[in-house]
Amino acid sequence: MEQTIDGKTIKEWLEAYPLLQPMMAAKEVFWLNPKYEQWNAAAERPFRIDDVLEAEQRLRRFAPFIETAFPETKQTRGIIESPLIEMAHMPKVLETMLEQPLSGTMLLKCDSHLPIAGSIKARGGIYEVLKHAETLALQHGLLSLEDDYSVLAEDTFRSFFSQYTITVGSTGNLGLSIGIMGTKLGFRVNVHMSAEAKRWKKDLLQKNGAYVIEHSSDYSTAVERGRREAEGDPNNYFIDDENSADLFLGYAVAALRLKQQFAEQGIVVDREHPLFVYLPCGVGGAPGGIAFGLKLVFGEAVHCFFAEPTHSPCMLLGMMTGLHDKVSVHDFGLDNQTEADGLAVGRPSRFVGKAVEKLISGIYTVEDRHLLMLLALMKDQEDVALEPSALAGVYGPISLFAKGTSYIEQRQLSEKIKQATHLCWATGGSFVPEEEMEKYYEKGKRYMK
Numbered sequence: 537m538e539q540t541i542d543g544k545t546i547k548e549w550l551e552a553y554p555l556l557q558p559m560m561a562a563k564e565v566f567w568l569n570p571k572y573e574q575w576n577a578a579a580e581r582p583f584r585i586d587d588v589l590e591a592e593q594r595l596r597r598f599a600p601f602i603e604t605a606f607p608e609t610k611q612t613r614g615i616i617e618s619p620l621i622e623m624a625h626m627p628k629v630l631e632t633m634l635e636q637p638l639s640g641t642m643l644l645k646c647d648s649h650l651p652i653a654g655s656i657k658a659r660g661g662i663y664e665v666l667k668h669a670e671t672l673a674l675q676h677g678l679l680s681l682e683d684d685y686s687v688l689a690e691d692t693f694r695s696f697f698s699q700y701t702i703t704v705g706s707t708g709n710l711g712l713s714i715g716i717m718g719t720k721l722g723f724r725v726n727v728h729m730s731a732e733a734k735r736w737k738k739d740l741l742q743k744n745g746a747y748v749i750e751h752s753s754d755y756s757t758a759v760e761r762g763r764r765e766a767e768g769d770p771n772n773y774f775i776d777d778e779n780s781a782d783l784f785l786g787y788a789v790a791a792l793r794l795k796q797q798f799a800e801q802g803i804v805v806d807r808e809h810p811l812f813v814y815l816p817c818g819v820g821g822a823p824g825g826i827a828f829g830l831k832l833v834f835g836e837a838v839h840c841f842f843a844e845p846t847h848s849p850c851m852l853l854g855m856m857t858g859l860h861d862k863v864s865v866h867d868f869g870l871d872n873q874t875e876a877d878g879l880a881v882g883r884p885s886r887f888v889g890k891a892v893e894k895l896i897s898g899i900y901t902v903e904d905r906h907l908l909m910l911l912a913l914m915k916d917q918e919d920v921a922l923e924p925s926a927l928a929g930v931y932g933p934i935s936l937f938a939k940g941t942s943y944i945e946q947r948q949l950s951e952k953i954k955q956a957t958h959l960c961w962a963t964g965g966s967f968v969p970e971e972e973m974e975k976y977y978e979k980g981k982r983y984m985k
């Protein structure tokens with residue numbers, strides 16, 4: 537019998553969505569979201585700005601603890617935030633690659649340099665661990681909201697939290713952020729790692745006292761194992777990367793911080809000065825939470841695009857077909873093999889897909905060789921070392937101007953684009969060991985020959 541996906545054959549899917557043809561051949565595509573809607577502040581949504589503000593408040597309460605426990609955050613007084621920089625030389629290089637000029641200013645959001653975890657996961661992952669710790673401490677009368685949270689660094693709290701376990705499934709970076717923060721508080725942390733997780737990430741976790749369970753299977757299976765392990769044990773808290781409102785809100789806080797950084801740096805974002813944001817996407821939580829926050833803060837002035845590897849376009853498949861987590865890249869013959877380990881996810885989050893399906897402008901895919909070439913160029917031109925996943929965001933302006941100009945026309949942005957800001961979200965890299973980075977760099981250089 538012929539194989540079907542949700543009752544339709546591949547041929548029928550291809551007729552309904554012709555973009556599947558190049559996607560199945562692992563070619564680069566640019567998809568415009570037909571469900572994208574003009575911003576309407578009053579529309580029904582799973583979260584409101586108050587939810588994001590509450591998450592930000594919670595992170596402020598924890599700042600004295602973070603500053604005490606992680607001296608590298610001293611400068612920002614325990615607030616985990618990353619630099620926003622203008623790329624000085626990359627625009628010229630990208631224009632050469634593109635063979636046409638780029639309109640607007642090119643910025644880089646350096647989550648690669650977030651303290652504690654060295655990736656975007658220092659937002660959502662750490663937030664959920666802190667929220668869980670606060671909930672437990674409040675429930676047991678050990679803490680009140682008005683306290684100076686630096687007490688959480690004391691041994692009494694560590695021994696209290698040591699009765700509890702936190703479990704997570706990850707391709708690497710989420711495990712790292714949760715393991716580092718969880719063990720610092722005193723929790724036992726079990727990290728289920730999928731096949732693509734790098735050795736150095738596992739070693740770093742073990743060095744911090746977390747327990748690493750290695751799987752030879754992919755991300756979705758690692759998450760499933762973690763979920764099953766935690767089931768039925770009330771003292772074992774599972775951080776569900778596929779379905780977590782807390783992760784999502786932790787990521788969304790980035791929008792409030794970005795608004796402040798724009799103000800400090802004199803960067804104007806409004807309908808006349810549109811903001812284009814390019815967010816690397818794995819299961820969807822990080823780009824989804826950030827895009828959601830950005831729409832709440834900037835409304836119609838911001839245009840969010842997700843970026844996926846050509847071999848792992850799970851969110852694009854899920855949103856385009858409307859199947860969300862009922863489809864995997866394997867169903868369409870793709871292997872989910874990519875150098876972008878943080879994006880090596882075969883099945884997207886339904887929760888995130890539904891939450892942002894009217895908010896994101898589109899999704900584009902990138903070949904690994906382009907990620908590695910950009911990695912080498914970013915190092916040479918801007919002296920910023922990023923991991924392959926992060927470069928998916930840097931490819932955004934190229935993809936938009938090469939394949940997505942109909943979006944600019946449709947939304948009447950042809951004039952405004954000249955005063956646009958393009959923000960590439962650099963999602964990770966500063967924790968990658970030098971010899972690993974060197975290997976990526978050499979590969980990138982080879983592709984350029």
Ligand SMILES: *Cc1c(COP(=O)(O)O)cnc(C)c1O
Nearest residue numbers: 709818819820821822878963964
């Ligand atoms: C996790 C991760 C992403 C994507 O986040 P998701 O929540 O999985 O979509 C992007 N880049 C890097 C470096 C990551 O670690």
